[in-house]
Amino acid sequence: xxxxxxxxxxxxxxxxxxxxxxxxxxxxxxxxxxxxxxxxxxxxxxxxxxxxxxxxxxxxxxxxxxxxxxxxxxxxxxxxxxxxxxxxxxxxxxxxxxxxxxxxxxxxxxxxxxxxxxxxxxxxxxxxxxxxxxxxxxxxxxxxxxxxxxxxxxxxxxxxxxxxxxxxxxxxxxxxx
Numbered sequence: 001x002x003x004x005x006x007x008x009x010x011x012x013x014x015x016x017x018x019x020x021x022x023x024x025x026x027x028x029x030x031x032x033x034x035x036x037x038x039x040x041x042x043x044x045x046x047x048x049x050x051x052x053x054x055x056x057x058x059x060x061x062x063x064x065x066x067x068x069x070x071x072x073x074x075x076x077x078x079x080x081x082x083x084x085x086x087x088x089x090x091x092x093x094x095x096x097x098x099x100x101x102x103x104x105x106x107x108x109x110x111x112x113x114x115x116x117x118x119x120x121x122x123x124x125x126x127x128x129x130x131x132x133x134x135x136x137x138x139x140x141x142x143x144x145x146x147x148x149x150x151x152x153x154x155x156x157x158x159x160x161x162x163x164x165x166x167x168x169x170x171x172x173x174x175x176x177x
Contacts, residue, residue, distance in 0.1 A: 001106070001113045002066045005059030008052040010116050011068060011075060013084055017042035017095050017102075046091045049078040085120065085128045092131045102134040108141040 002012035019040040025032040049072075058070050068075065078084070096102065106113040114137065121130045144152045 001109075001116065002068060003062055003112065003116055004052060004056065004068070004070070005062045008056045008058050008062075008070070009050075010081055010120065011050050011052060011058075012066070013046070013048050013050065013088055015046040015088065015091070017092075019100070042095050044095060046088055048084045048087060049074040050081045050084050051075055051078040052081070081120065082127060089129075089131045092133060096133055100133055101136070102131070103136040103138050104134050105138050105140065108139060109137070110139045110142060 001010060001014065003009060004011040019042070020036060021038040021040070023035045023037040025034070049068075052070075052075075056070060058068070063069060079087075092102070104117075117130070120126060121128045144150050145154075147153060148155045
């Protein structure tokens with residue numbers, strides 16, 4: 001998710017689906033653990049730009065992060081957020097099984113993405129809703145920094161930073177590019 005600032009709101013919504021297949025032990029005790037059997041990464045991703053309306057100002061701090069300007073043809077030709085959100089919900093339904101349970105993953109998303117998702121789907125008079133299959137939220141950044149035993153925590157890792165920018169990768173809801 002990319003935003004243009006307080007007045008522009010969400011200007012890009014991107015997502016991918018990864019399915020984790022877990023093998024549970026035949027007899028569960030305090031010493032047994034579930035095992036990851038297989039990871040399937042859905043080949044089709046969701047990536048749509050949002051037109052926040054004519055004359056909306058994009059904050060310089062936001063443009064510095066993503067480089068998207070209000071004059072960008074992808075923004076000018078894009079649909080409004082209600083249309084893009086409806087397309088996103090339909091994409092989730094088309095690419096998940098009826099009994100799938102989703103986890104919305106957003107790196108450092110608690111600080112920004114969740115605020116905008118709340119405004120879009122939970123705030124008074126909001127017309128959009130979170131897809132029913134998305135039951136949980138996880139912020140890998142918070143997990144990495146909160147648990148010193150995590151191999152990516154700065155106390156364990158040889159990485160200079162926990163920032164995705166330092167690794168040259170961009171995090172997108174549910175994955176990286």
